[in-house]
Amino acid sequence: MSTDGARTYVRRMTFPVRIGVQLQPQHADYAQIRDAVRRAEDLGVDVIFNWDHFFPLSGDPDGKHFECWTMLAAWAEQTERVEIGALVTCNSYRNPELLADMARTVDHISGGRLILGIGAGWFEKDYDEFGYEFGTAGSRIADLADALPRIKARWAASNPAPTREIPILIGGGGERKTLRVVAEHAHAWHSFGDAPTLTRKSAILDEHGAAVGRDTATLVERSVAVSAPPAEQAAAFLDAGATLLTVGTSGPDYDLSLAAQWVAWRDAQR
Template identity: 65%
Template sequence: MAIRIGVQIQPQQAPDYQLIRDAVLRAEDLGVDVVFNWDHFFPLYGDADGPHFECWTMLGAWAEQTSRVEFGALVTCNSYRNPELLADMARTVDHISGGRVILGIGSGWFERDYDEYGYEFGTAGSRLDDLGAAMPRIVDRWGKLNPPPTRKIPVLIGGGGERKTLRIVAEYGDIWHSFADAEAYRHKSEVLARHCADVGRDPAQIERSVAVGGKGKTVDDVLRQADEMAELGVGLITADAGGPRYNLDRVEALCRWRDQRS
């Protein structure tokens, strides 16, 4: 599987949306394959009450703004939207973009989002149960919409819980996004393979995705991580960029690294 490069444009600490718009354009021009945001209501880093923008409204704008890249949330919080509504939103953005949206989804974890926007936080287990119940509803709604999606919308599921999350990945995921290091990734990949065997699915059908970099990591650090994960069969490697500056140096280096491997 060919290596793809992603960037997560974090929709935080940018007081002017044009800074985000510009970062997305620069990423597409650099040759990035996938552009992600995230689905939160408040910043995760820096000033906790700093500027922040909503996820899916932004994805609709990206559908019109971009012409080549795939894009989506890394990841949508299942708790914030009725599954049928989310399916319809994804289908609509799919049509706006000409078939480039990815439905990234997870069970949610940031308690402040829940508390301030009036959602029930529950427990990690209950949120995963809700995600498991939502996935067949999303898929079923896609089959009923008129017009239908332009393609089978790829489903990216983020997380590494071995009993519930990876089972959901085995059943519904086209892409599995892991936050694990190389050692943990090997183990979790084996667990995923066992879940795939249980549901009668070839694990090779699921693209593997990881995030590299993070706070304090240099370009060289990111490239070393990318080499390591590529050797383990990871196909989608994503670095992040935060506002307001949106430094894409690490992403640019990853695009060059990808091109040199091909």
């Protein structure tokens, strides 16, 4: 599938450029997390994410940490404008029907601002400590592929139904299996890596899209993490087709200075 400038331009025109912040729920008291959510929304970000783990991923491995979905419900009440979600939910930790109902409930609490970010799972300590079967990368991706139709079916059967078609964001970069699942089910795909990696894997995603009959170039938003100022990363990621750019920050302080630079850059594009 072509990755020339015309194809990239279509993607960039299909989705508005948005800035996210991932407030990593580690090494902080909840009051500090709540304050960071307030500051992030006031700053003007478009999406506030957390993540779905049970232990910190950096720093003290047994440091302070909080659960993802109970937190998202609190954020749904606290915030007014931003979309919220996990970057990303681990499919292994909840029955798909239960997860669907949790997502539908948070969708209603938030007035239709939930993004269901989801992935196959990878952090073995979570599995071991909480009693989940770790399996293999292949079995976890297969479970994700099986779960997504079940989630959609539960939404369709729910009363009340979700307030909108809840956007599904899938994180992961496996070229043969994960990107196939993205092509079949996702509204957005979160890529891990630099702009050349995004460009190359976007082309593979579009090939999967052609195989399953979806125009993923125009139907699947490209999402990526950014870790440097816009002057260093923005042009390359835009040229690669990314339109959702997310800054990660950890507790206890939740420094939003880099996110502020990206918000200012976004506003200058409009």
